[in-house]
Structure formats: structure tokens, C-alpha cells
Amino acid sequence: MGRCKNGEAISPAGRSAAARKTLRRFLDEARRHNDLDVWRRARGVLGYIEGRRVVDVAADLDVTRGSVNRWLQWYDALGVEGLVTGIPPGPAPKLSDTQRDALTVLIESGPREAGYTSGVWTGPMIGDLIAQRFGVRYHNHHVPRLLHALGFSVQRPRRRLARADAEAQATWLREKLPRIKKKPPPAAASSCTRTRSVSGSTAHSTRRGPASESSPAWIPSA
Secondary structure, three states: OEEOOOOOOOOHHHHOHHHHHHHHHHHHHHHHOOOHHHHHHHHHHHHHHOOOOHHHHHHHHOOOHHHHHHHHHHHHHHHHHHHOOOOOOOOOOOOOHHHHHHHHHHHHHOOOOOOOOOOOEOHHHHHHHHHHHHOOOOOOOOHHHHHHHOOEEEEOOOOHHHHHHHHHHHHHHHHHHHHHHHOOOOOOOOHHHHOOOHHHHHHHHOOOOOOOOOOOEEOOOO
């Protein structure tokens, strides 16, 4: 699963010059009131808007990436007011903030570390992980929403293998097969071998391999 690119977690309105000005005033006010929690949220959101990566913002503020991604969500939904109480908009989440942070760490560690045989995460696997570790069940349709809220994005495999296979066959038929047909038979070959059609003996070696198409995978990145 890949992380959201810089700027994508906040709408253009939230990144506008006017929105930045409001956010800076809000940041100064939090500093004057010695409200560290609010100041840290505002500082994190502003840093992200200014082009910093979530991982760097989290390291500077000594919080998890999941926390930074939630701040971005709250700001995008409610503006600076969403950073005041730290209560996310919408229905109460099934997982607490602590559990979400723990889930983020598990996902980033990879499925093998969690006891799975696959090398990449899929939605059903993560749903199973949540049920096992936290006793909470998410419908498969809701898992992608949770992952997006944590800052992950789906990566779908490209159809390169099937296309490469077709191109390889076309090259073989266009270039290699004619050269094979033109080659004289070996001098030591028997008369029976010399009269045998070369193309007939090689046609069966050109066969299409199965196209590889895997399911969407959620892959963590730094």
C-alpha cells in the first residue's frame, strides 16, 4: 500500500492562501494559550500543506504517521475547528486512536511479520488482522475506507506480463522463426532429418503463457 502523495489529503480550498493565513493565526493563538496539543496538530497540518512528507512531520512532532493523517482528515473536513478538540468528524470509529496507531505499525511491518504467507496486503487480509488483534470486524467494503483514513492508498498491478508475453511471441515469429527456417541442417544429420520441416518441430515451442493478474494490494511505504 502506498502512502498518499503530498497535498492529496487536503482539498484545494484547504491549501489556499487564505486557508494558510487562517491556519497560521490559529497556530499563533494556540502558542499564546500554551495549548501544546492544538499547536502540534496545526503545526503538522501546516507543514504538510507546505510540502513536507507525513513521515517527516510525524518524526518532528514525535507522533505516529497515523496521527498526522487523522489531523489532515479533521482539518480537511472542518477546517481549523477540526483541530481544536481532536474529535474526528462523523460516527465514532470502531478502533481507538491507540489501536489505529498499532494497526498502522502492523501494516507497515508487512504481512509476513503478522504471520501471513503473502508478501503483500489485501483488503480481506487486513480485515482478518483487525479481527484477530483488536476483536473488531470490518466489512470488506469498509476496509479500504479505514486504510485511506490511515494514509494508505491501493496499488493495482499493471497488465504488463500479458502484454510482454504477446510482444515476445510477435518478435519470435517475425525475427527468430525466419532465421531458423533459413539455417541449413547440420552436416552430420541424416537424410531423414534433412527432409524434416524445421518449422514443424519448432512451432510447438511457441506457446502463450498464462497472463498474470493479481488482486489489488495495499502496500506500505516509507
